[in-house]
Amino acid sequence: MTKTTQLRTYTVRDGLFDEWVERWREEIVPLRLKLGFAIAGAWADRERNQFIWLISYDGPESFAERNALYWSSPERSAMGLNPGAYLVAAEERTVESVR
Template sequence: MAKTTQLRTYTVRDGLLDEWMQRWKADILPLRLESGFTVGGAWVDREHNQFVWLISYEGPETFAERNAMYWDSPARKAINLDPDDYLVSTDERTVEEWY
C-alpha cells in the first residue's frame, strides 16, 4: 500500500491553544504512533490560534481504514478527549511528498 500523508490545520478555541497542545502531545501523539501512524512534525501558529501537523500511514489498510480503527479503538475512547471541545475548525489535506 502507498504511503498517505495528511497536512492537518486546526483552529483552536480562544484561550485553549496551550491546553490543546499538551493534550495532543500527551494523549493523541502516543496513541497515533501506537496505531501505526507516523508524525512528521507539529507546529503552532499563535497569531492565528492554529495547530498544524503532518500525519502519515503506510500499511496494509488505507489511511481512512486505519484512521477509523484508531477512532474506534478502546484506547482512543479511554483518553476521553473530544476534539470539538477544543477545535473551532479543521482542515485536512492529503499531500504528496515532492522534495
C-alpha cells in the same frame, strides 16, 4: 498500500491552545504511533490560533481504514477527548512529497 500523508490545520478555541497541545502530545501522539502512524512535525501559529501537523500512514490498510481503527479503539474512547471542545475548525489535506 501507498504512503498517505495528511496536512492538518486546526483552529483552536481562544484560551485553550496550550491545553490542546499538551493533550495532543500526551494522549493523541502516543496512540497514533502505537497504531502505526508517523508524525512528521507539528507547528503553532499562535497569531491565528492554529495548530498544524503532518501525519502519515504506510501500512497494509488504507489511511482511512487505519484512521477508523484509531477512532474506534478503546484507548481513544478512554481519553474522553472531544475535539469539538477544543477546535473551532479542522482542515485535512492529503499531500505528497515532491522531493
